[in-house]
Amino acid sequence: xxxxxxxxxxxxxxxxxxxxxxxxxxxxxxxxxxxxxxxxxxxxxxxxxxxxxxxxxxxxxxxxxxxxxxxxxxxxxxxxxxxxxxxxxxxxxxxxxxxxxxxxxxxxxxxxx
Amino acid sequence: xxxxxxxxxxxxxxxxxxxxxxxxxxxxxxxxxxxxxxxxxxxxxxxxxxxxxxxxxxxxxxxxxxxxxxxxxxxxxxxxxxxxxxxxxxxxxxxxxxxxxxxxxxxxxxx
Numbered sequence: 001x002x003x004x005x006x007x008x009x010x011x012x013x014x015x016x017x018x019x020x021x022x023x024x025x026x027x028x029x030x031x032x033x034x035x036x037x038x039x040x041x042x043x044x045x046x047x048x049x050x051x052x053x054x055x056x057x058x059x060x061x062x063x064x065x066x067x068x069x070x071x072x073x074x075x076x077x078x079x080x081x082x083x084x085x086x087x088x089x090x091x092x093x094x095x096x097x098x099x100x101x102x103x104x105x106x107x108x109x110x111x112x113x
Numbered sequence: 114x115x116x117x118x119x120x121x122x123x124x125x126x127x128x129x130x131x132x133x134x135x136x137x138x139x140x141x142x143x144x145x146x147x148x149x150x151x152x153x154x155x156x157x158x159x160x161x162x163x164x165x166x167x168x169x170x171x172x173x174x175x176x177x178x179x180x181x182x183x184x185x186x187x188x189x190x191x192x193x194x195x196x197x198x199x200x201x202x203x204x205x206x207x208x209x210x211x212x213x214x215x216x217x218x219x220x221x222x223x224x
Contacts, residue, residue, distance in 0.1 A: 035214075042216035043157070043201065056211045090156060098208025100145070104156035 002027065004093050004105035012111045013081050021076040021108045025093030031055075032074040033094070033102060034066060038087035046089075049074055050097045081112045116140055117215035119202050125221045132189040134218050136202030139183065143204040143213075146178060148187045151199045151217065161187060192222045 005024045013019050025032050034046040045058035049068035063079040072093075078085055088109050092102035117138045126132045134148075145164050149157035163169045163176040163185070175188040185204070189196055199217040 033212075040216070043203075043214035045211045045213065048211060055209070058211065098210075100147075100162050100208075101159045102212070104158070106156055 004091055004103055006089075006091050006105040006108050008108060009106065010109050010111070012113065014113050015081055015083060017081050017112075019078045019081060019085075019110055021078075021089050021091075021110070022073065023076070023091030023093075023105060024073045025091075026095075026103055029093035029095050029103070030072055031094045031097050031099065032068055032072065033092040034074070034076050035090045035092065036060075036087045037090055037107070038084075043090070047076065055097070078110075083112050086110060086112045116213045117202055117204055119200075119215040119218045121216055122219035123221050124218055125223055126192050128192060128194060128222055128224050130192050130222075132192045132196065132220055132222070134187040134189075134200050134202075134220065136185040136187075136215055137183055138185065138202075138204050138213075140204070140206065140213075141180075141183065142206045144207060145205050146176070146185045147203040147212065148174075148176060148185075149201040149203060149214075151201060153198070157201055189220075192220075194222045194224050196220060197222050 007022045031050040036044045048056040066076040068074045088107045090107045092104045119136045148161040151157040161176040163178045169176045173190045177186045201217045202215040205212045
């Protein structure tokens with residue numbers, strides 16, 4: 001069974017640009033979670049999508065947005081990139097909404113210059 | 114105030130010893146707690162979950178929860194070099210709420 005996949009693995013952008021990160025959950029999983037892992041700050045919850053709807057949102061500005069497609073894959077968009085957005089962005093999926101176990105993808109490392 | 118706090122470490126223990134990882138949380142409404150392990154350069158993976166006060170054992174791992182003290186711990190018995198990783202403590206209120214992660218504790222098991 002394929003795990004959670006994310007693309008691209010690395011992304012380099014400059015300040016003010018937009019970044020789009022993609023995530024495909026494990027087959028059959030309906031919930032997708034996005035986290036930011038910056039150096040020294042641990043995993044910060046960004047967004048949670050389930051059945052195509054946004055279920056919860058972390059303490060991030062509105063320029064962080066996303067969506068979930070009918071096939072349950074998801075996209076994270078970061079507009080007006082700032083230097084401090086440089087981080088590893090992890091996507092996780094779970095079988096059902098609120099399931100105990102979240103399975104993480106390998107992440108997308110975003111570097112903003 | 115961070116919602117979930119952990120000592121960043123690094124915590125170093127000799128091979129075969131017991132590693133004790135601690136976590137405190139500020140939200141008294143938190144009901145479920147999780148320990149994730151993250152190897153360097155890899156993604157986190159769930160190793161233990163605990164919901165009730167007391168101990169929960171799974172192989173060499175024991176999770177402990179004390180809701181009155183708002184304290185969660187993870188004990189790793191007979192520590193192995195392969196246990197060297199960062200351990201993330203996390204909690205959430207209900208299954209419909211987001212999971213809040215702590216900053217993680219780096220564990221190094223010395224052969």
